[in-house]
Amino acid sequence: METAELKEKLKVQIIQFLNLTDLTPADIKDDEPLFGDGLGLDSIDSLELIVLLKREYGINIQDPKEGRKVLVDVNTMAEYIKANGQK
Amino acid sequence: MNRIVVTGMGVISAIGHSVQENHAALVSGKTGIIKGGGNFPSRYAGLLPFGEVLINTDELKIKLNVTQPGVTRTTLLALHAFNEAIADAGLTVDELSAHDTALVGATTVGGMCLTDELYANTHGDTENIEYVKSFDYASVNLFIQNRYNITGVVNTMNTACSSSANAIMYGCRLIKTGLASRVIVGGADSLAKFTVNGFNALRILSDEACTPFDQNRKGLNLGEGAAFLVLEKESDAAGKKIYAQVSGYGNANDAYHPSSLSPEGDGPYLAMKSALDSAGLKPADIDFINAHGTGTENNDEVESRAMLNLFGTLPNFASTKGFTGHTLGAASAIEAVYSVLNIDRQELYPNLNFSQPIADIGLQPVLDHRPAAITHVMSNSFGFGGNCTSLVFSKP
Amino acid sequence: MMFYIHKAACISPQQTFGDIDIEQLHLSVDNKLYAIEPKYPHFNGNALRRMSKSTRMGSGAALPLLADEAKPDGIIIGTQVSGMEENGKFLNQIIEYNEDMLTPGSFVQGTPNTISSQIALINNNKNYNLTHVHRGLAFENAVIDAAMLINENPGHTYLLGGVDEISANNYTLDTLGGWFKKEACQNDELYNSTTNGSLSGEGATMFTVSGSKTGALAKLTAITTIHSTDTVIVRERIKSFISQNLPNGEKIDLLLSGENGDARTLPFYLACETLLDNQVPVARFKHMCGEYPTASSFALWLASNFLGNGLNVPQHMLKKQGDFNGVKNILIYNTHKMGQHSCVLVSLVE
Numbered sequence: 001m002e003t004a005e006l007k008e009k010l011k012v013q014i015i016q017f018l019n020l021t022d023l024t025p026a027d028i029k030d031d032e033p034l035f036g037d038g039l040g041l042d043s044i045d046s047l048e049l050i051v052l053l054k055r056e057y058g059i060n061i062q063d064p065k066e067g068r069k070v071l072v073d074v075n076t077m078a079e080y081i082k083a084n085g086q087k
Numbered sequence: 088m089n090r091i092v093v094t095g096m097g098v099i100s101a102i103g104h105s106v107q108e109n110h111a112a113l114v115s116g117k118t119g120i121i122k123g124g125g126n127f128p129s130r131y132a133g134l135l136p137f138g139e140v141l142i143n144t145d146e147l148k149i150k151l152n153v154t155q156p157g158v159t160r161t162t163l164l165a166l167h168a169f170n171e172a173i174a175d176a177g178l179t180v181d182e183l184s185a186h187d188t189a190l191v192g193a194t195t196v197g198g199m200c201l202t203d204e205l206y207a208n209t210h211g212d213t214e215n216i217e218y219v220k221s222f223d224y225a226s227v228n229l230f231i232q233n234r235y236n237i238t239g240v241v242n243t244m245n246t247a248c249s250s251s252a253n254a255i256m257y258g259c260r261l262i263k264t265g266l267a268s269r270v271i272v273g274g275a276d277s278l279a280k281f282t283v284n285g286f287n288a289l290r291i292l293s294d295e296a297c298t299p300f301d302q303n304r305k306g307l308n309l310g311e312g313a314a315f316l317v318l319e320k321e322s323d324a325a326g327k328k329i330y331a332q333v334s335g336y337g338n339a340n341d342a343y344h345p346s347s348l349s350p351e352g353d354g355p356y357l358a359m360k361s362a363l364d365s366a367g368l369k370p371a372d373i374d375f376i377n378a379h380g381t382g383t384e385n386n387d388e389v390e391s392r393a394m395l396n397l398f399g400t401l402p403n404f405a406s407t408k409g410f411t412g413h414t415l416g417a418a419s420a421i422e423a424v425y426s427v428l429n430i431d432r433q434e435l436y437p438n439l440n441f442s443q444p445i446a447d448i449g450l451q452p453v454l455d456h457r458p459a460a461i462t463h464v465m466s467n468s469f470g471f472g473g474n475c476t477s478l479v480f481s482k483p
Numbered sequence: 484m485m486f487y488i489h490k491a492a493c494i495s496p497q498q499t500f501g502d503i504d505i506e507q508l509h510l511s512v513d514n515k516l517y518a519i520e521p522k523y524p525h526f527n528g529n530a531l532r533r534m535s536k537s538t539r540m541g542s543g544a545a546l547p548l549l550a551d552e553a554k555p556d557g558i559i560i561g562t563q564v565s566g567m568e569e570n571g572k573f574l575n576q577i578i579e580y581n582e583d584m585l586t587p588g589s590f591v592q593g594t595p596n597t598i599s600s601q602i603a604l605i606n607n608n609k610n611y612n613l614t615h616v617h618r619g620l621a622f623e624n625a626v627i628d629a630a631m632l633i634n635e636n637p638g639h640t641y642l643l644g645g646v647d648e649i650s651a652n653n654y655t656l657d658t659l660g661g662w663f664k665k666e667a668c669q670n671d672e673l674y675n676s677t678t679n680g681s682l683s684g685e686g687a688t689m690f691t692v693s694g695s696k697t698g699a700l701a702k703l704t705a706i707t708t709i710h711s712t713d714t715v716i717v718r719e720r721i722k723s724f725i726s727q728n729l730p731n732g733e734k735i736d737l738l739l740s741g742e743n744g745d746a747r748t749l750p751f752y753l754a755c756e757t758l759l760d761n762q763v764p765v766a767r768f769k770h771m772c773g774e775y776p777t778a779s780s781f782a783l784w785l786a787s788n789f790l791g792n793g794l795n796v797p798q799h800m801l802k803k804q805g806d807f808n809g810v811k812n813i814l815i816y817n818t819h820k821m822g823q824h825s826c827v828l829v830s831l832v833e
Contacts, residue, residue, distance in 0.1 A: 017586075019532040044346065044533075044587055047290060051586045064290050130582045195594070199570070206578045209571065209655045219659045223564050224595070225618035229822070232710060241710060242624045243617040246596045253613055257628070264484065264631045284577050285590030340558070340603040340612035345533070345591050357609055471591065472600030474612055 007078045014074075017052045018045055030074045038073070046071055053077075058086030091259050092483055093330040095176025095317035097168040097273075098424045100411045101138035101310050105171055109421075110428055113436040114456050118410050120296050120308050127278045131287065136296055137278055138310025138412025140164065156217045159198050160311075162227045164417075165275035168313035169231055172271060176317035177327065180235075182269065189240040189267035190228055191258045192315075193250030193274035195416040197224035197243075200279035227275055239267055245416065247470030248379070250274055251314070252419035252478055256336035258318050268323060273315030273420035282415060283309055289346060297382030297413075298440040299406035300391065300452050307381040310412025314420035316427070321483075331427045334463070334481040335366025341473030347385050348469060352393030355379075358475035359397050359465065366479040368463060370398045373479070375435060375459070377426045377466040378452070380406020381413050386469065391448045405453040409439030419468040419476070426464040426480045435459045484630040486692045487699035487832065488791075489640070492544045493784040494518050495686035497771045500544070503788070506797045508771065511670040514663060515649055516684040516773035526605055533592060534601060537565030540687035541598040541646040542605055548642060548691050549606050555691060556639035557611030557632060560599040561625035562646045563618050563776035564653060569593035571652035598646055611641075619819020620708050621645070622777040626827070627706060629692050637694035645780025646687040649773075654683050662774070662820060664744070670770040671799070673744035681743035684773015688780035690787070700791030702830045703783075704728055704812075709824040717824055718754040721816060724826045725758065729812060735759055736810040737789070739782045740802065741817030743769040748818055755816045756803075764805030766796050779817045779825055786813045786829040 001009075011025035014034075018041070032038040035046070050067045053059040059081065061067045070080045098105070101119025102112035112119065123133035126143045142150070147163040151170070173183065182188060198221040199205070208219055220226070225243045232241045240261055244253050251274025258270035276282075286292050286309060293306035318333060339361060341354025348354065363370060379390055387406075394401055407425050414421055429435060438452035462482045469475045493499040496516035497509050509519065523531055523543050531539060541560065549555070564570070570593030576585045591597070596614040603612050611632065615624040622645035629643045657663055664680040673682060692703070705728035709720045725735065738759055742752040756765055772781040788794035789810060796807075815827040 018588075021532060042344070044289075044591060047288065048586045048588055051288075051584050054584045199574070202574055202577055205652070205656070206574060208659055209575075209652050213659060216659045219656045222653075222656050223618055224616040225563065225621075229618065233822075238710060240624075240627070240708065241617065242615060242620075242627075244614060245594070245616045246599075246612070246614050247594060257613075260631050260635070264634055266484075266627070266631070280577050280582060281574060281590075284582050284585050285573065285587065288585040288587035288590055338611050338613065340600060340609050342600075342603040342607050342609050345597065345600065345604075346587075353609055470596070471594060472596040472612075473603060474596055474600060474614075 003078055003082065006081060007074050010074055010077055013052060013056060017048055028074060033073055034071055057081050059084050090321040091262055091318050091333045092321050092324050093316050093333065093427055094319050094324050094327045095172045096330065096424050096427060097171025097175060098314040098421055099140055099164055099167045100312035100414065100421055101140055102410050106424060112410060113425065116437050116439065116456060118296065118439055120412050129280050129283055131283055135292055135294055136308045138308055138414065139278060140311050157221045158230060159200055159221050160277040161194055161196055161200050161275050162230045164277055164311065164313040165192060165227050166231060168273060169271065169315045172315040172317050178317060184236040184238055186239050187268040188237060189258065189261050189270040190232060190237050191242045191254040191270060191272045192228040193244050193254040193416045194224050194227050194276055195245055195247055195250055196276045196279045196282055198222040198226045199281045200277045202280040246474035247472055248415055248418060249468035249470040249474045249476040250416040252468040252476035253338060255423055255478055256338060256476060259333050259336060262318065262320060269317065269319045271315055271317050273313065274417045275313035276311055276414055276416040278309060278311040291383045293382060296440055297408055299380035299382045299408050299438055300387050300445065300450060301441050302443040302445050304382045304384065304387060307383050307408065308412040310414040312411060312414045312417045312421055314417060314424045316423060329483040331430045331480045332483050335362045335368065335479035337361030337365060338476045341475055343473055346471050348389040350389065352389040354473050354475035355390055355393035355467065355469050356396055358477040359467065362465060362477035362479050368479065373402050373463050373465050374461045375402055375429055375464045376404035377422050377464060378404050378406045379467040379469045380408055382408060388445055390467065391445060391450050401450060403435055403453050405436065405438035407436065422466050423478060426466045429461050429464050430480055430482050433458060433461055484634050485702060485704050486630055486633045486694060487696055488690050488692055488701045488703060488787045489699050490548045490691040491700060491784050491787045492547050493686065493688040493781060494520060494540045494544045495772050495781055496684060503794065508671060508799050511682050514668060514682050516670060516682055517649060518685050535566040535569040535592045535597060537562065537646050537648040538597050538601045541644060542601050544687040544689040545602045545642060545644065548689050554606055554608050555642040556636065557641045558599045558602050558608060559613050559625045559628050559641055560644045560646060561615045561622035561777050562595050562598060563616060563621050565595045565646050565648055566593040566597055567653045568648060568650035571650055619776045619823035620825060622780045623706060623708050623825045633694045640691055640693040642689060643692050644687065644689040645777035647685055647775040647777045649683050649685045673770045674742065674767065676744040677746055679746050681745045681769065681774035684775045684778065686772050686781050688784045696832060699832045701787040702832050704828040704830045706825065706827045710822060712821050714750045714754045717751055718758065721755050721826055722758050728828050733812055735763055735812050735814045737813045738763060738765045739786060739813055739815040740765055740767050741769060741778065742767045743774045748821055751818050762806035764801060764807055765803040766800040767802050768800060776819055779815060782815045782817065783827060783829065786815060789813065790829065790831050
């Protein structure tokens with residue numbers, strides 16, 4: 001899958017998984033921080049996103065701290081999936 | 088002022104099926120937390136440690152002479168502890184059914200322990216419906232109420248891990264306002280796929296025995312059990328064994344996050360502070376704190392900070408979660424029994440598995456069983472949703 | 484023990500939130516009365532997306548009551564199993580993913596104390612906070628809690644609420660348990676039904692209550708709970724409740740009956756009616772809100788508005804026209820699943 005295509009798919013999945021009903025994929029910039037000032041996600045969301053990576057891409061992240069490095073923005077997530085994805 | 092006193096106790100937990108057995112384990116420092124070898128039917132049974140009550144549900148039914156259908160493990164654990172408590176306080180059949188006897192129980196699992204059965208019933212199984220009337224939280228206390236024909240106030244509360252502390256507080260207030268003369272208060276929870284998977288999804292279960300207040304703690308262990316206490320007005324308790332007095336309680340909300348405590352522990356601080364105020368005590372009056380001490384990164388650090396803020400120099404403190412695991416809706420009631428034992432036996436019990444204080448905090452809990460002069464004990468319980476409650480028990 | 488009701492807000496299957504219009508009856512759909520949810524404002528503290536339906540409705544109903552500068556001195560909620568929809572999602576995940584890698588969101592949202600704790604978050608309220616879950620008496624126990632607190636602290640104000648939601652799981656389980664009708668039944672025909680079971684309902688009702696009389700909508704004069712499946716015992720208990728709590732020379736002017744179209748519970752409601760004089764009007768409310776464990780909170784909202792807000796009792800509620808001669812005392816009698824009963828006496832503030 002092309003990276004651009006993967007990022008678009010990821011945005012749709014993030015919105016669906018986290019029930020971000022007031023957002024559309026176009027609202028999420030590739031480099032917009034997922035946590036803190038950007039999308040304003042929190043620790044429970046980060047655990048949800050780790051499950052998203054497992055269910056959709058077969059990626060196992062055991063340590064939530066490791067997850068924080070992957071879950072910076074859509075760019076970092078896409079890079080990680082490219083490098084480690086099983087599906 | 089008519090004081091509220093504890094005249095009876097019952098407990099069932101991973102470290103014993105009676106107050107006596109629990110006491111023996113506390114004294115000898117023998118944990119009830121096991122990894123594998125129990126009856127809990129979960130894929131995590133051999134992978135994660137649990138504080139399991141080692142008696143299976145069918146055996147419990149036979150032991151308690153429960154023959155009717157639809158009775159859950161949570162209810163059976165509750166009944167076991169309830170029976171011991173009322174026998175200990177010598178409550179008669181007439182007293183139990185009197186209009187001024189109240190039952191206030193807590194649970195966070197209730198009938199939700201029946202994950203597989205409920206799934207079948209909500210996905211087409213309309214034949215095996217033994218449990219459909221007991222899926223809720225109230226089913227536990229409604230069963231006990233029917234069994235003993237309790238006609239006074241009966242209530243069930245669920246404020247997550249502080250549930251049974253609130254049941255104890257509520258019972259005291261029923262007596263103070265005259266809505267009851269005696270109350271049987273406590274809580275029960277059974278190990279359930281529901282809670283095990285919930286806490287696991289939050290990544291706060293340790294794959295080793297929990298190490299409360301230790302620098303290298305990895306999370307909590309879930310446990311199961313139940314405890315009930317009989318509370319009466321001192322003037323009604325003449326001639327009875329009086330274990331302790333319930334002298335204070337405080338309830339506050341942390342108002343910070345659905346499943347984590349605020350960094351400075353506002354909720355815990357306020358709960359402890361208002362418990363002291365309601366008891367008319369100063370921080371220095373407290374001889375021992377039975378801490379919430381779950382062994383999670385968040386709780387133990389925040390609880391430490393809140394205790395330091397309130398007490399300055401801490402009295403002796405320990406978490407008993409290393410013995411029983413975190414029994415959720417039963418935890419505060421079980422720990423209330425242990426706090427009362429601290430007073431009644433004039434001794435302290437160890438905080439198991441501790442080796443290194445938390446960096447920047449440097450607090451060390453009680454590490455051995457030893458005699459101690461104990462007048463006032465504080466017991467802390469902090470739950471999801473920021474629900475924090477502290478209780479104070481005092482020498483009668 | 485009593486208190487005054489100052490503000491009341493209700494999200495229900497009828498037009499009770501915002502501009503109130505209960506004259507026109509909103510109809511049930513597939514034996515269910517779903518709440519009419521307003522467009523919710525932006526909530527502080529946590530986003531709407533993290534809320535179960537119960538939490539959303541509860542927070543939404545609480546919001547107009549939290550507009551004052553002063554925060555309530557406590558938040559007290561009664562609910563049987565709110566968050567059951569989220570709870571159900573989580574239980575389903577456990578089985579469907581065989582306990583592997585589950586998402587925690589539904590677990591956190593599925594616990595019943597989420598309503599009171601979410602309101603605490605929105606209001607940044609660190610005061611007393613308690614959730615009562617005693618099935619059909621969850622709201623009544625919350626009322627008793629509030630009454631005790633006000634008795635202890637007469638100057639304090641508390642937020643008191645009753646909330647439950649229709650979820651796929653509890654609807655299925657309670658239908659299997661025999662509590663909801665198996666045949667199709669519309670709510671405007673509910674009381675003509677002669678079969679077992681009722682219609683499923685939901686709602687969130689919030690009150691601010693205190694010991695202060697000034698500006699109050701209504702006075703909650705007394706409450707009692709009864710545990711029995713015997714109509715004779717229940718009738719006796721209602722009778723003594725009325726005689727103990729009704730001031731000398733006054734009478735019950737309106738009965739708000741929790742009659743729900745279930746043939747098994749009808750004898751209890753009829754027994755209650757026989758205690759009142761012949762000319763006392765009898766009004767029913769379950770065709771409006773459906774049957775749910777904290778439906779008595781909906782009745783208390785109605786009573787408060789009849790007494791203090793000039794709201795008229797619509798024709799569709801009246802079982803017995805009776806003699807409307809200035810309503811001063813309203814008796815609410817309700818039973819849930821027959822074993823749990825409650826009586827609430829609500830009075831005009833004079």
